[in-house]
Amino acid sequence: xxxxxxxGTSLGARKSxxxxxxxIFLVICTLLLxxxxxxxxxxxxxxxxxxxxxxxxxxxxxxxxxxxxxRLGGSALVHRYNAxxxxxxxxxxxxxxxxxxxxxxxxxxxxxxxxxxAVNGVRDSDMLLPxxxxxxxxxxxxxxxxxxxxxxxxxIEQRLADKNRxxxxxxxRIGSADGKRTSAPKxxxxxxxxxxxxxxxxxxxxxxxxxxxxxxDTAKKLTSGTATVREVVLxxxxxxxARQLHVEAEHLLGKGGFExxxxxxxxxxxxxxIQRVGTFAGLLVRVIALAGALILGLIVMLQIRERxxxxxxxxxxxxxxxxxxxxxxxxxxxxxxxxxxxxxxxGSLGGQAAGEAFLSHQDDEPVxxxxxxxxxxAPPAVRVEAADVGKVAGIALGMSLVSTVVxxxxxxxxxxxxxxxxxx
Amino acid sequence: xxxxxxxxxxxxxLAGISHTYSxxxxxxxxxxxxxxxxxxxxxxxILGPSGSGKTTLLSLASGLDTPTRGSIAFNGQDLSHxxxxxxxxxxxxxxFQQYNLLTYMTALQNVTxxxxxxxxxxxxxxxxxxxxxxxxxxxxxxxMATRNVMQLSGGQQQRVAIAxxxxxxxxxxxxxxxxxxxxxxxxxxIIDTFSDLAHQQDKCVVVVTHSQRLAAQSDRVLNLRKGKxxxxxxxx
Numbered sequence: 256x257x258x259x260x261x262x263g264t265s266l267g268a269r270k271s272x273x274x275x276x277x278x279i280f281l282v283i284c285t286l287l288l289x290x291x292x293x294x295x296x297x298x299x300x301x302x303x304x305x306x307x308x309x310x311x312x313x314x315x316x317x318x319x320x321x322x323x324x325x326r327l328g329g330s331a332l333v334h335r336y337n338a339x340x341x342x343x344x345x346x347x348x349x350x351x352x353x354x355x356x357x358x359x360x361x362x363x364x365x366x367x368x369x370x371x372x373a374v375n376g377v378r379d380s381d382m383l384l385p386x387x388x389x390x391x392x393x394x395x396x397x398x399x400x401x402x403x404x405x406x407x408x409x410x411i412e413q414r415l416a417d418k419n420r421x422x423x424x425x426x427x428r429i430g431s432a433d434g435k436r437t438s439a440p441k442x443x444x445x446x447x448x449x450x451x452x453x454x455x456x457x458x459x460x461x462x463x464x465x466x467x468x469x470x471x472d473t474a475k476k477l478t479s480g481t482a483t484v485r486e487v488v489l490x491x492x493x494x495x496x497a498r499q500l501h502v503e504a505e506h507l508l509g510k511g512g513f514e515x516x517x518x519x520x521x522x523x524x525x526x527x528x529i530q531r532v533g534t535f536a537g538l539l540v541r542v543i544a545l546a547g548a549l550i551l552g553l554i555v556m557l558q559i560r561e562r563x564x565x566x567x568x569x570x571x572x573x574x575x576x577x578x579x580x581x582x583x584x585x586x587x588x589x590x591x592x593x594x595x596x597x598x599x600x601x602g603s604l605g606g607q608a609a610g611e612a613f614l615s616h617q618d619d620e621p622v623x624x625x626x627x628x629x630x631x632x633a634p635p636a637v638r639v640e641a642a643d644v645g646k647v648a649g650i651a652l653g654m655s656l657v658s659t660v661v662x663x664x665x666x667x668x669x670x671x672x673x674x675x676x677x678x679x
Numbered sequence: 680x681x682x683x684x685x686x687x688x689x690x691x692x693l694a695g696i697s698h699t700y701s702x703x704x705x706x707x708x709x710x711x712x713x714x715x716x717x718x719x720x721x722x723x724x725i726l727g728p729s730g731s732g733k734t735t736l737l738s739l740a741s742g743l744d745t746p747t748r749g750s751i752a753f754n755g756q757d758l759s760h761x762x763x764x765x766x767x768x769x770x771x772x773x774x775f776q777q778y779n780l781l782t783y784m785t786a787l788q789n790v791t792x793x794x795x796x797x798x799x800x801x802x803x804x805x806x807x808x809x810x811x812x813x814x815x816x817x818x819x820x821x822x823m824a825t826r827n828v829m830q831l832s833g834g835q836q837q838r839v840a841i842a843x844x845x846x847x848x849x850x851x852x853x854x855x856x857x858x859x860x861x862x863x864x865x866x867x868x869i870i871d872t873f874s875d876l877a878h879q880q881d882k883c884v885v886v887v888t889h890s891q892r893l894a895a896q897s898d899r900v901l902n903l904r905k906g907k908x909x910x911x912x913x914x915x
Contacts, residue, residue: 257795268783568779573768672743
């Protein structure tokens with residue numbers, strides 16, 4: 256292993272050249288690592304965004320049962336889904352809101368209506384458009400989640416809560432429109448619907464304040480006949496998966512006879528820019544790797560030409576050619592590996608800020624009525640992982656190998672005398 | 680009944696070697712059908728005017744290059760079969776006119792590196808001790824030995840080159856103008872060392888020189904003129 260020792264002696268003796276090579280490697284490795292980190296962060300954020308935003312496919316069909324909706328929601332393509340069962344129910348022991356405008360023709364005000372409440376059985380209230388777009392907001396407690404299945408819980412409107420002094424944790428009673436079945440849900444959340452009361456008379460169940468959300472099972476209990484699902488909203492990862500989901504829906508619901516709408520605006524607004532950053536990062540990595548290999552190749556080639564005489568002397572002593580290449584490879588690699596380590600350190604210190612600068616632009620967009628729903632995407636997590644450092648080290652060593660061996664072969668194929676003197 | 684007698688083959692035999700350089704415009708033949716046998720225990724000098732092909736001959740004989748035509752045998756084995764790398768590594772060492780030292784190393788490191796590459800091991804002591812002894816023998820003390828070779832004078836560098844070749848403990852030692860940059864006293868010391876190597880250690884020493892004084896102290900003097908090698912008549 257005397258060539259390794261020689262490499263150490265050579266590096267120690269050529270401190271300024273070693274430092275220059277280290278600086279170049281450091282720049283290349285930092286850029287490479289930056290590219291990989293950005294690519295990985297973009298991929299992670301894209302996956303998060305796909306889960307958080309995704310694409311909503313809405314399926315509507317006459318007579319769509321909750322069981323069929325659950326089977327659609329059980330598709331491997333679906334991350335989240337919500338099936339909505341709408342029923343009317345009557346208030347028991349509390350007063351529903353009534354229109355302030357008298358009912359045409361008469362005596363409606365104060366008349367008891369057994370179906371004054373619009374009860375929506377849902378699986379996941381966050382997936383309802385007014386909630387996901389943020390127009391309807393929870394002012395207390397939480398929404399209905401899949402974990403609430405089978406529980407008697409409800410989310411009521413602020414105005415109904417105010418009128419009856421109801422708060423989160425209270426229990427109230429509602430009955431089916433025919434009065435035969437009752438339910439006593441516990442309030443887990445209160446929401447505020449910005450919709451104003453209509454200026455003309457409407458039935459109480461059409462007043463925004465009389466809408467409440469309960470788990471689908473609770474709604475089914477209040478249905479006099481067979482509960483049907485008005486629509487099922489299925490969240491999938493990307494627009495590409497919508498076609499596949501359509502095929503699955505056809506398989507389940509039969510060809511035709513159902514509506515299938517895809518809403519990919521949110522996806523396009525937020526996921527595509529992240530994908531573009533990821534693609535850019537991938538391109539950046541390739542360009543840097545190529546440019547780095549070329550730059551290093553030229554530098555090492557110049558160094559090797561400069562050290563032609565050294566090659567000749569060592570060969571004249573009978574040193575093996577592979578050991579000469581080994582010495583140069585060790586020298587370049589001994590510079591490349593610390594550069595990778597320093598780049599990894601720099602990446603772990605500054606990567607987060609750089610990643611946020613690249614990937615969090617969507618947070619700066621102004622909120623507007625047409626804006627995609629709040630994604631809830633976490634800030635990009637830029638983490639220096641062993642795999643990224645490994646890839647950079649692999650590329651750096653690959654560049655060392657190529658930049659050493661290719662120019663070296665040209666010289667080593669000559670006889671020592673030709674290397675030492677071109678002519679007599 | 681016959682009695683078989685075995686004779687050791689010559690240490691180096693040049694069999695009809697010719698060498699031609701191909702330039703962009705023309706080809707120049709430097710050596711023409713050189714035929715010569717070098718023996719162990721002999722100190723040879725090769726004389727000849729500049730451009731006569733002395734250095735080329737030395738390069739071919741030391742395995743640094745291959746002849747255009749003809750063959751070279753070491754101990755009866757063709758160098759092409761033995762391998763030029765192995766020949767240079769184990770059997771032949773060269774002292775270059777331009778010294779060709781490893782410029783990023785000290786004098787001591789140059790010598791020990793050569794010993795490591797050739798696998799030369801001193802009979803006693805370490806390689807470093809042997810290298811320091813060789814350097815000391817030719818007038819480079821420890822302080823000089825541990826200096827980078829670029830900080831040494833031309834004469835001192837030449838001495839390092841000589842010590843490096845001597846350290847390799849090979850069968851044949853080639854030298855190209857080894858005393859050119861040395862003062863008279865040191866040059867004589869080097870000539871004595873060559874002579875001792877040949878006569879006491881049974882080595883073959885081949886020196887290319889312009890120095891008649893050096894040639895006069897060698898066992899055999901060869902002349903190279905117009906690519907032809909001849910032995911001087913008055914050599915023993």
